[in-house]
Amino acid sequence: MEINDLTPAEARVWRAFATGTAVDFRAADDDDPADGASWAPERTVRAAVLRALLLDGPREDGEVPALSLAGARVTGRLELQYAEVDHPVRLRHCHFDEAPRLYAARLRELNLSESVLPGLVGHAVRVDGVLRLTRARFTGMVRLGGAEVTGSLYLESTRIHDPDAEGPVLQLNQAVLGADLWAPGLHTRGEMRLTGARVTGTVNLTDAVLDRPGGTALQAETLSAEADVLMRHADVRGRLELRGARIPGRLDLSHARLANPGGTALRASSCVIGELWLREGPVVRGTLNLRRAQVEVLFVHPDVVPDWVQLNDLTYTSLIPHEPAERRLPMLEMGDSYLPFTYEQLTAAYRRIGDDDAARLVQLAKQRRRRRTLPWYGRLWGHLQDVTVGYGFRPLRAGGWLLSLLAVGSVAYGLHHPAPLKPQEAPDFNPVFYTLDLLLPVISFGQENAFSPGGWYQTLSYVLIITGWILATTVITGLTRTVSRQ
Known part of the structure; x- marks a missing residue:
């Protein structure tokens, strides 16, 4: 592309690229990129120009080139699939007419913070640095399945709403993150998928709103997070699916609102978790499924436990806070099945802290629950x-x-x-x-x-x-x- 073919706005971006100089078209700091469709031509840059810059832009000796642009309307589709870009890409506070395509691209750094986009196609993209989508607003699907980010993925206060989506609105399945998935305040309307993802650091979904009533709000089967999964004060409207997840640190659901009436609100079956915190929040609306989970520290307040729980083969070492046996027993006696192992687990937890009276009360409750499974003569002898x-x-x-x-x-x-x-x-x-x-x-x-x-x-x-x-x-x-x- 020749410099003579560029508009004044594009020429300004072209000249700034070689030295990494930032270009800001905003008239004020509070310009709303959602209004970008009405911005004048002096704030418009064609996606083809940005692609040409990133693939074969000008260089200057002794300078590090970078695309640093703010407050621009990007027309056309930014096509970077299979491309290798060796310099940072920062497109902040921008309005995109079409969803960028980054399929299998290799980037040094990508920053789309505060921008408004109709979606993002980034399957199998590799970012040798950080990927920032902080406070970005997407009206279409964000597809990052199989992405590899050596640093962190930032989604603070990002909003992803696609009422017409035929699949997950945020796809991070099989993604590999070398640091954190940092997404406090994330708001998704539709399914967020983390199936098979591997996160070296922390998954932070504090204050997140995951909205998919009647469906799966967060699909995170076999998620592997090497530190913590934080969902404090999160509002999950739909199923929270964590089957087979590996979380050696803390799964923190303190103050969280989990609601999936008529279905499973939290499924953490077959998980291996260091600490599971479910406390100081409203009662879980829906089934709590912890079958076959292995938890070192189970921090559960009885007031949060719903009317229906599934605890088959749940194992835990410590149960906190210390509550009277009368407060814990209702959780074991829900449903029609008699599960002796759950009583033995609770008994062991009380004996571990020296509360033998509570342990005896749990064993007594176990015998009474077993009595209901016996024939009439066995029940008669049991009553006696x-x-x-x-x-x-x-x-x-x-x-x-x-x-x-x-x-x-x-x-x-x-x-x-x-x-x-x-x-x-x-x-x-x-x-x-x-x-x-x-x-x-x-x-x-x-x-x-x-x-x-x-x-x-x-x-x-x-x-x-x-x-x-x-x-x-x-x-x-x-x-x-x-x-x-x-």
């Missing part, structure tokens, strides 16, 4: 164990029953002594030890075999013998279970 000794986890209750029966028998036989079987050989009758002989099956004080009650007193002795056997059996069963747990 529960009422008498609380399945062995409340042994003092058995003592109360024994003392009550001892008092009844002692009074009854004290008022009416049973007749001795051999009057000359019988010991002196003692109603207390006679009742103990009936109640305790393995101890004998010589009273039961020496006297024979009659009438209803004989019926009472049968009741005491049967009740004593039941109490003894349930106490031994409960103590055996408790000792085995220790």
Whole structure:
């Protein structure tokens, strides 16, 4: 392209390129690029001119060329697919009539911050530096699937709205970032896809709004983030999909709003997570799925947990904050399935911090939940164990029953002594030890075999013998279970 073919605005950009001088066409700092379609010709630059500059622009000895342009309207399509650009590209506060095409291009640096674009095509693009889309506004899809950025990708307060999109509005699937995905305040209307992406640093979606009601708002299956995934105060309207993600740091959903009524709000199944924080926010609207996840520290407030959770094979080392067992148990008892492993996990968490009372209460709740899966005779026996000794986890209750029966028998036989079987050989009758002989099956004080009650007193002795056997059996069963747990 010859310099004589350029407009005055384009000639100014052409001359500034060789020395990397910035060109700013803005009349004021608050010029809105959304109005760029009405900007005058003196602020208009053809995309073909920018392409010619980037591929074969002028050079000056001792200078580093760079395209640094602000406040321009870019007409036509910026075609850089398969191109290799060795100098920075900064097109800030610009208005693009058509979506740039960067497919498989190799760039030194790309900065489209504060610009307005109808989309971006950048599959498999490689940026040897940083890619900045800070506060940019897209009315079409941003396609960066398979992109490789050696530095960070910046999407602070970026807005991506495409009501006619037939796929994800932000595609970062299989992308590889050498540093952070820095996107606090990001606003997407449609699906954001991070499937299979690898981020060496942090994924920061603090204060982000991911809006796709009834669908998947964030698709991040098998995401690998080597630091943290921060979604504090995020507003996710739709499914948050993290199945198979690897996050050795923290998945922080503090103060976040997760809403997908009638569907799954958060799916973090089969994940490996250092710390999962789900706290100090509104109740999750939708299902919480943590099946087969491995979490080192599970920081969950009971007030955030929804009415339906899936915890099959969830493993965790620490559960914080420390809450009474009564506050944690409802999460384990949702649904129709009996999952003994979830009770064992909670029991272990309480024992790890020395709260044995809470651990026993969880084990008692486990037996009661198991009872509902048994046939009628098993449920009947379970109710009996529960009422008498609380399945062995409340042994003092058995003592109360024994003392009550001892008092009844002692009074009854004290008022009416049973007749001795051999009057000359019988010991002196003692109603207390006679009742103990009936109640305790393995101890004998010589009273039961020496006297024979009659009438209803004989019926009472049968009741005491049967009740004593039941109490003894349930106490031994409960103590055996408790000792085995220790």
